Amino acid sequence: MPILGAQAIQQFQLMTINSDNILSVNEFQSTQQVIVSEFGDVFEGDGVLQEKLHLEVDKTTPVAHECSRKLTNAKVFTVVDAKNGFWHVQLDEESSYLTTFAWVTSMATGFEHFLTIICTLLVQRYGSRATAIAGGFVCAIAFLSSAYSPSLELLYVTYGVGLGLGTSLCLCSGLVIIPMYFKKHLALAYSLGQLGAPVGTLTLTPLLQFLFNKLGFSLTMVAIAGFHIIVVISGLTYRPVPEAPRRDGEAEVRAKKGFDVSVFKNRKFVMWLVCLATLFPALLIPYVHLVRLAEDKGISEYQSAFLLYFISVTSAICRPIVGRVSDRWPKRRLQFLQFAFFFFSTANFLAPLATSFAALAVYGCAFGVFEAFLWSLIFINTVDIVGVHRLPSGIGWLFFLLSFPEVSGPPLAGWIYDLSKSYSIAFFVSGGVVALAGLMMFSLISFKEWFCCNTYESRRIDPIPNPPAV
Numbered sequence: 001m002p003i004l005g006a007q008a009i010q011q012f013q014l015m016t017i018n019s020d021n022i023l024s025v026n027e028f029q030s031t032q033q034v035i036v037s038e039f040g041d042v043f044e045g046d047g048v049l050q051e052k053l054h055l056e057v058d059k060t061t062p063v064a065h066e067c068s069r070k071l072t073n074a075k076v077f078t079v080v081d082a083k084n085g086f087w088h089v090q091l092d093e094e095s096s097y098l099t100t101f102a103w104v105t106s107m108a109t110g111f112e113h114f115l116t117i118i119c120t121l122l123v124q125r126y127g128s129r130a131t132a133i134a135g136g137f138v139c140a141i142a143f144l145s146s147a148y149s150p151s152l153e154l155l156y157v158t159y160g161v162g163l164g165l166g167t168s169l170c171l172c173s174g175l176v177i178i179p180m181y182f183k184k185h186l187a188l189a190y191s192l193g194q195l196g197a198p199v200g201t202l203t204l205t206p207l208l209q210f211l212f213n214k215l216g217f218s219l220t221m222v223a224i225a226g227f228h229i230i231v232v233i234s235g236l237t238y239r240p241v242p243e244a245p246r247r248d249g250e251a252e253v254r255a256k257k258g259f260d261v262s263v264f265k266n267r268k269f270v271m272w273l274v275c276l277a278t279l280f281p282a283l284l285i286p287y288v289h290l291v292r293l294a295e296d297k298g299i300s301e302y303q304s305a306f307l308l309y310f311i312s313v314t315s316a317i318c319r320p321i322v323g324r325v326s327d328r329w330p331k332r333r334l335q336f337l338q339f340a341f342f343f344f345s346t347a348n349f350l351a352p353l354a355t356s357f358a359a360l361a362v363y364g365c366a367f368g369v370f371e372a373f374l375w376s377l378i379f380i381n382t383v384d385i386v387g388v389h390r391l392p393s394g395i396g397w398l399f400f401l402l403s404f405p406e407v408s409g410p411p412l413a414g415w416i417y418d419l420s421k422s423y424s425i426a427f428f429v430s431g432g433v434v435a436l437a438g439l440m441m442f443s444l445i446s447f448k449e450w451f452c453c454n455t456y457e458s459r460r461i462d463p464i465p466n467p468p469a470v
Helices: 006-011 032-038 064-071 105-114 116-126 128-147 152-181 186-193 196-227 229-236 250-254 267-296 301-328 330-353 357-386 388-407 409-420 423-443 447-451
Strands: 015-017 054-057 076-081 085-090 099-101
Touching: 105 116, 105 152, 105 388, 116 128, 116 152, 116 388, 128 152, 128 196, 128 229, 152 186, 152 357, 152 388, 186 301, 186 357, 196 229, 196 301, 196 357, 267 301, 267 330, 267 357, 267 388, 267 409, 267 423, 301 330, 301 357, 330 357, 330 423, 357 388, 388 409, 409 423
Parallel strands: none
Antiparallel strands: 015 099, 054 085, 076 085
């Protein structure tokens, strides 16, 4: 996702300023106390209601999709600075005429997973190659049309829905085709395929910020659209997989296309879905509150923002390692992930006890390790549970249903803070929910499977009978 600076936000028409009512300010780096003192008319004026206003400092150069869920439809007083991110003051309804944000980027993130149920159907009908190529073109068209969109309303369609559809097409085609090429090293293949998020955060973030500053919003969006030629070329490399001889009874299974609900007859898939649906809201709480927790501990906003890079770096390093270890002991994949759940739960319980930047950096690394386990093993465990021949249906239903608890994470984090007025409580709640998800995984792993290695026959990965066109 692109990073939006001050100039980009105004060109994107995401910020409208009523010059008659907004206080004239200069952009500068400072503390909360200085900001409150400097702009007393805003914080102590006649329009302010008690207990309805507070000052928040966002992390340095915030990523659009991370901020959008917190700022959607929020009315804020804002000083925008490319180096210091956003100073924003939440105002009550009666005094919120200063500045209005309306974000469309959150729609793209939500639609990416919400549309998997449709995109997996397209993969089964037209093959992964055609779907991946189409996804690259749809993403490019979404960025091009958004670059010169005349209104914010149109951006909800071109950027929100269009980009969400394109990324979902690319995601589904990649997840479905990997088992067609790999068997022995399938977990490692999935791990390497999921490196895009942490590596992209580290490399594309400064590049896109540079482009926004040098070229402006419209030309940067055109450049991003051009980057998607790489996606199209990657789709062209998907070579057809030779058909394997059909086995008795498998032709009928392969013929089941469309909205295949037979995966819900698999008890382990249902419990797998319930475990992940329990986890996902709690997973996003530390993302929302980690920087705030560090600032409450007296750590500067610059160091606090840097904590998020520990997550990305550690996750990028650990994902291939997790994939390799998982291939080495394939019958322990669910146990590995369950261990990661309890590990992350413990880290969340200990995070509020940290009093220094170094201690919170260790927590960031622990978060990265858990993230590596989760995104390296979530797909391979789905393959193990439903089988390769039902993988499109399994992936489609899994992420379609998980999209609902996923978007509830940030609002849940805000609600917990509003009730407790403590960021520590949010981490304790997250730790407890993650531990609950870990305990629920015992329903997927029998006592015998914990101590034996020859009882995983129901999750054996078989070659694809009569594979679909690639």
